[in-house]
Amino acid sequence: MARVICITSGKGGVGKTTVTANLGTSLACLGQKVCLIDADFGLRNLDIPLGLSSRLNYDISDFMAGRCGLHQVTIQDKRLSNLSFISCSGSADCNEDPGLFRDVVHFIAQDYDYVLIDSPAGIENGFRNAAYAADEAIIVTTPNRTALQDADRVIGLMGDLIEAPPQLIVNMADDPAERAIKLEDIVNILNIGLIGVIHMDVDIMRSVAKGIPIALDPEQESGRRFRHIAHNLVQNEQEMLCSEKPQKKRNRLFSFSKGFRWGQSNSV
Secondary structure, three states: OOEEEEEEOOOOOOOHHHHHHHHHHHHHHOOOOEEEEEOOOOOOOOHHHHOOHHHOOOOHHHHHOOOOOHHHHEEEOOOOOOEEEEOOOOOOOOOOOHHHHHHHHHHHHOOOOEEEEEOOOOOOHHHHHHHHOOOEEEEEEOOOHHHHHHHHHHHHHHOOOOOOOOEEEEOOOOOOOOOOOOHHHHHHHHOOEEEEEOOOOHHHHHHHHHOOOHHHOOOOHHHHHHHHHHHHHHHOOOOOOOOOOOOOOOOOOEEOHHHOEEOOOOOO
């Protein structure tokens, strides 16, 4: 059965959903069979960085209620045949039973190598439901002090929900803000294994707007970093990638797999 991993943060706005989309894409690029599940009921948006919004007809709540089959709620990625996506309900009134949600996730997991659950921000019921359905957790944070405080609180709660120790991804690691905390201090504060670092990169924001995960392009610095995190996850390693930070300005075109091409612009 798949490794079922909850990707969470505590604080919103740290790029958790973008990380989920790109980590799932990277795992698929490594040959793993992957399913991404959006568990942010009411505020679903994992479909956006994947470019799958127009294909949403059913969600996991429909399947749990018996209104559709699993094949109807599962959307296959347009570029990678071994990457699938399952959305959640867009209704904030949809409160799923944690036990039933876990059972459904584990039923789905039988057909995959990895299931990544995009948890809602915060520490309310949605977060707990996502964590209860998982066997592992990845915490996403930024160098912002508030984000670190929330991440630390989530790590404390994880001990009662998931037996395996959580792992850490630091996003926007070179944030130029005055109060940004250094990477080594982040690791010391949170005291969990660091599996990867993503720098601030305007191309990531552009990729989200295009619905084409940047992990599809290994020539991009951020694409390489996401793939390296996926490698660490598969190999159970915590090796850091030694490479340049992404350049702030580029004038070239770069291509994604299967003929996707994208021109740079000055707007985000």
